[in-house]
Amino acid sequence: MLRLGSPRRRINIGLIGMTFVLSIFAGRLIQMQGLDTKVYETAAANQRTQIEEIPAQRGSITDVNGHELAVTVEAREVAIDPSKVPAAVRQKIAAILGRQLGKSEQEMAAKLAKDRTRYQLLARDVDPVVATRLLQAGVPALSTKKTYRRLYPAGDLAGSLIGFVGDEGNGLGGMEQAKNTLLAGRDGKQRVETGRDGQQIPMTSSQRTEPVNGQDVRLTIDRDIQWAAQRSIAEQVRKSGAESGTVIVMDVQTAQVVAMANAPELNLNDWRRAPAASYVNKAAADVFEPGSTNKVITAAAALEAKAVTPDTVYQVPDNIRCADQVLRDAHAHKVESMTFRQAMAQSSNVATVMAAREIGSQRLHTMLKAFGFGSAPGGGVPGAEAGLLPDYKKWSGSQNCTVAYGQGVSVTALQMASVYQTIANGGVKIEPQIVAGTTDTSGRYVPAAAGKRTKVVSETTAKEIATMLESAVGVEGTGQLAAIPGYRVAGKTGTANRYDAELGRYEGYTASFVGFAPADQPRLVVLSVLQKPKNGHFGGQLAAPVFKDVMTFAIKSRKIPPTGSAAPQVRMRAGQ
Template sequence: MPRRGGERPGDHEHTRTVTRGGGGRPPRPPARPPSVLRLGNPRRRIGIGLMAMTFVLSIFAGRLIQLQGLDSKVYTAEAAKQRVQGEKLPARRGSITDVNGHELALTLEAREVFVDPSEVSATQRDRVATILAKELGTPKEPIVAKLAQSTSHYQQLAAAVDPALAQRIMAYDLKGVGSKHRYRRDYPGGDLAGTLLGFVGTDGTGLAGLESTYDKLLAGRDGEQIIETGAKGQRIPMTRSTVRAPVEGRDVRLTIDRDIQWAAQKAIGEQVKATGSRTGSAIVMDTRTGRVLAMANAPELDLKNWMNAPDADRVNRSVTDVFEPGSTNKVITAAAALESGAVRPESLFTVADEIRCADRVLKDSHPHPTERLTFSGIVATSSNVGTILATQKIGDEKLHSMLQRFGFGTKPGTGLPGEEAGLLPDWKSWSGSQRCTIAYGQGVSVTALQTASVYQTIANGGVRVTPQVVAGTTGENGAFTPSPPGKQTRVVGERTAREIATMLEAAVSEEGTGNLAAIDGYRVAGKTGTAMRYDTRCQGYCGYTATFVGFAPADKPRLVVLAVLQDPQEGHYGGEIAAPVFKKVMTFALKSGKIPPTGTKPSPVRIRAGE
């Protein structure tokens, strides 16, 4: 049958439903309608979202207010700390010079060498450490340890090296290694006046001696430079830069004469070694001004190596160590006796070689038969017994008063660190034996400078001048300002001083105990001293203190020289081992100062009756 127009084969088979009775499939159940997703309330969802956003934004807003409002200054300051860097500009420390302007302590250009460990890679550490250890002359291990601190940005390798050495190190172009401008303290004389000058620490602060006493004046005032830097330390261009220039320290000029100081150190140092003494001191003073021209100690402190010296060798023994003066003290007893009018130089005394004082028997240094000595002879021969006899004519109170007038029991007044006043017991507390022993210098304690000051007083016609060590200072404009003159105090009359000088001149004669101090062509006056030495090591008297002190020319005194030796093992009399030191130092000082002999001859002095 022909197809209808447009029909295709199979169209009807797909649309017809054939129902067959009995044996066909059951019909499909109707399809289940799809489930419907119910949407929440949009207003509720939006509300919760807005609340969450509001809470988060409020936290950010609060934090923002805290940072930019409440804590803004704190964080600004912290940022400035990280960005703004301040660098100290060290001031040049002033010089210490001798009386003629020769530098004893000066400041030299130096460089600090440092490293930034964070910039040195682990592979380069060994090479960098090897080079630095070789150039700096230090062990390699400490440098390696500093380089290993990789989180650090600064480690000092050397505080103050020579600029040429720093330049050589910089020539290696080692990453992280740098240098800064610094100063270093130098002492050209090494141990010359070492304990007097003192020393400075690694930070340039005075730690001892005059370096400590005049630290503020010498140090000046450090300056500062402030710049802004980035995270790696590079300077940020076009940012602020503030510079406060340093103020250089002022100079201190001493009364010390470099050449005389050298001679005194050499003489006392050699004698300490020759006699096996524990220590020694030598002082040279100008009789008219009280100025100290030399203050030497042995052993002396090497200022280039002071850190390795024992503490005992870092102090100025001339002003810190106290000792019993012995017979050098007899000039004070003589002054008290003459000033009282109870004794004259020609007064005669019957002098045995021993005398009983309370519960003790006191003796002269050498046994001798009983003899008739003048008071001048007692001083010249240094008789303990004769001195005690003279003291009995004046009494304890007058002797004590004279000791005070000569400066015993008070500091000399130089202002030097550690200056001691010595020991002068009140006369009312003197024991029976002290009434005798103090007359010849046992039972009181003094320093070397105090003893030298006593003889300066006699040499200066009875007028004590406060000892001076500093001649003056320079101001910021470089102008020199001299120190005020030492205070002058009349201690004894001019006649008394002249009479004692004549006695002391006899003590240096052939009949006196100090003949080894005589100097050809010059008139010399002086006194020996040999005292038992109190020592804490033996908790009593053990060993000796040997002293000689005098002045020249005797008739026109210009210089006082003192030499003292503590606990000598080869000899112990002052006339034997201290007088030669006096002679060497005085001879040099007279020549150095171009002080000519007076050309006069000493007046004859009667030592014994019948002469």
């Protein structure tokens, strides 16, 4: 007989197996829901939690009177999830996005076509009104994020000095970079729980750290005088066919930089399209051989050493041998009896070399260094260079002579303006200042500390040089085109051979003029420099008119009256 298996046995075996499997499941559930509850709760919360950055508002940069030169306004960052945009409507959506965001339809379509991605950034720095309009237009899977954008209301005004901000919100040049930590503040954070669609889950917990907004920076720049300086130098660069130009206006008593203009200048609202060379603040960073404007330092060294007086008479030929070189005056002339004052007024290279030989290279080098040559000027001007002052022991035979009239050393426009501030300030050099003050974390304005003061030459020497510089703007001087009717003006022309680093040789000229007014009660220093002009090259011809234009505007803007005094009667010529 056929014996069938016992069904009871099979059922018992099945029940035992099921009981074993269920016991495993039960144990796992007990572990998950009983023993490891906190672990899994934390893991689930972490999966839902998103950390959102809350951007801080960047501080403003203003001129000395509080006019905004760089300001931050609210904006939106617009993004989309291409995977949720149906293929049938992509072209229509691309057209809407392109029109509203100022982008090409093709660019938007390309982003929407990336339907395997969940996030595509469409545009930064979008006006909040535009972002709201897009959200109301029913564009699917569109998201916006609150950000800020940087605006420059004055366009190219002091552009390379102010600098600009990149897409990540950090300063990339000028004051924006130099004061980035202060201006940027500190971003906040918000921790929220979100669902699969990225929206915050209502009634869930959130943690928020508030952002700390940036602090404001107030510059010493005067907006109106800066505008006048930029206009004047840009026009002269155009007329002369120069490669570039610079103007600096400095307050004599504080060494605050009132204007720092370059031509061409950087338009901050379109900095991405500008050549990289325009990012450099040439007034502080470009070095050049100063030429005859440097003669005041030779004069200061000779007067301080009592080797000469303004009335010392030299028999001056139009050339002088120095080692293997023959150095010449700008214009040929017979041997002429010249007072030192006349030699300065007429910018005689030969007479200047004769005076320098009275004191020697070491004393001249010491005086150049005391005036700031070879050292960065400090004071917070971004990118300020030190120039080049070789050790006098390494000067070549001809360099022992040429340094006396500004060839063989290199300076920046800022350094040379500082030299004349020192002379105008009675021989006291003040570290140039570009920051007038900042706001603290409570928004209270805090003035910047005054610049370091250093006595360079005696007040007597400074006054004697000022008198000689006033003669240089007189009827017998090379700076007649710098004269301002009704005001006493002191200044000096400069015309130097220009070293071209790219060519590796001297090519073209540097034309300059620097001076101060009123000559007897100095308030402002103005320096103008033109690099590689094509239509003319003398400083008295090209740079002096810029000085006159800018100084005239500045003294009117600051309501500086004429002193009413007459220039002193001085001995200009030998035999007088």
